Amino acid sequence: MKIESLDLPVEVKHFYENSGILELYPPQAEAVEKGLLEGKNLLAAIPTASGKTLLAELAMLKSVLAGGKALYIVPLRALASEKFRRFQEFSELGIRVGISTGDYDRRDERIGINDIIVATSEKTDSLLRNETAWMQEISVVVADEVHLIDSADRGPTLEVTLAKLRKMNPSCQILALSATVGNADELAAWLDAELVESKWRPTELMEGVLFNGTFFCRDREKSVEQPTKDEAINLVLDTIKEGGQCLVFESSRKNCMGFAKKATSAVKKTLSSLEKEALAGIADEILENSETDTSSVLATCVRSGTAFHHAGLTSPLRELVEAGFRDGRIKLISSTPTLAAGLNLPARRVIIRSYRRYSSDSGMQPIPVLEYKQMAGRAGRPRLDPYGEAVLLAKSYEELVFLFEKYIEAGAEDIWSKLGTENALRTHVLSTVSNGFARTKEELMDFLEATFFAFQYSNFGLSMVVDECLNFLRQEGMLEQDPDSLISTSFGKLVSRLYIDPLSAALIAKGLRGAGTLTELTLLHLVCSTPDMRLMYMRSQDYQNINDYVMAHAEEFSKVPSPFNVVEYEWFLSEVKTSLLLMDxxxxxxxNELCLKFNIGEGDIHASADIAEWIMHVTTQLARLLDLKGAKEAAELEKRIHYGAGPELIELLDIRSIGRVRARKLYEAGFKSTADLAGASPEQVAALVGPKIAERIFKQIGRRDTVPEIPDTKSFEKSSPERQRTINDF
Structure with missing residues (x-):
């Protein structure tokens, strides 16, 4: 099916033809035949790199050029940024594109001026809770990676959000994009959608197992040269020799970094002098963005053509690695499975070094088939690679047979709703009542019957879980209920708007009411005791030090559980450990000191600080509404967590371009406020922070001074980077 034959505006056809896209892939043509451009709901369950995004683009462009508005929902902020950059190319068609992934208690009405809005599912949910007006104008909703409804963490939010959008805009077109799953027909039926299901790929995918130097596929075998003792490194070298790149998936960050380091000497020998020069530039950028031991290791790896990628890296470092790989400079990325979750970063060959993952419940367990298929689907770059290869590693013939049966010959598992528990449901029950989707229990049940959970389980047990949620919300003063109505209180409405788990809000209110003196530690631990906070794991060497700390500061905690209650006490120690990270x-x-002390990455510090800042913001708002003590103290801590600094630096830190390291330098030199900076000479400030930063500072405080260049400014530009401004690492 040719692009020119589609029922699209001429300018859209020209846009794609000028981009070199003249003809649709078979699954795309099937989607058009099933009503994609006629406003019909559609579920595309097709492999990675088979053109799902183009389906979304065609549906959105058809709608918005006819006066509609499109919402593109993604699971991850990084994926939102990637799609936003892509859709900005539609500006030549006169289409405005916006992205909304920020604070969860804002309506973001201004973003509604755009024709296409990209948002995470959590941000979309918060926009609905805050009754954002433009949400009612949406004509097309695209749900990317919709199979993540199966995720216990993010699935319930995506599921309820889709149900609300369908109720709010019954005529809205729903386009769901999914990996290949076992029960795609069931998911399509829930969405009242046409199903496009296919195994077709634009690039042939050869899935197989490497055993004793031979790559076994379904219908062929291939020997791999063995220049080293590591079979995975041999595969990498074989790929580079053929002009390709490799993605290697590991089960842990430690293994991920370890393999990238191990492969450096072998990969470096394959590089030309020009490639080494380009890689050195990327490595220098990494060191300019971060000064931790991990970034130093990463830079060393990159100089040799390898890299690692995991959530412990900051976003700028991950983006540098991704860009270097897309440009063909970096030959190998060793990654945790996060890289398989939606980001468009294909390679000639994908190597899955470990198909087992540790679970606290059951130890090392094989990964699901769906996860394997997602990783394997990264193999083969459309229009660039003649084929793609996904390789599992076997140590015995028995393991070879097992891997073929378990992963290569098997279909992906069915996906199941995770909405039917009190933990998953209570926040959505509160929000559904608070924003008027349901005013009685009957209306609430009617709404929930439109969820995937009710579709799969025929409402089995749902009423009982809803009753548990309503009882909790009523007892905590968030809802009022009588036989004829459900009413959200001012407390309940605020909790819903703030996008916090009602249990977290209840714990915060209880903690503020029962606290004696509110110290930094008291408030930080209160934040860390909520289910919304992501806690740090306890290592064996942590117990003694943290236990001693608890004993020395017992009066600052609202409650210290008995050490004889082992599970509760260990959870409490994890809360304290996370509090101590925030305290530092x-x-x-x-x-770098924090990374070494807590055995975490820079990205983990930022993620913990972002979540804690948000919960501290919630604490401030709840204290003000309920007239509880702590509002002032929480508001100050909120800013300090945002900047990672003492209270005396806040005024300086409110100036953009001043991070906590630069602020401390200025403060110690006597520049303690904007007034002090207003009276400073350009030379004085430039000597502390460098001429470029000094010029930016003066511009922000209303001065137009020309800052003279001073010798050796390189050290100024390598000051510790300012913390990223994010909410959750969704």
């Missing part, structure tokens, strides 16, 4: 952060301990 706001007292300006260097990031």
């Amino acid at each position: 952060w706001i007292h300006e301990k260097p990031e």
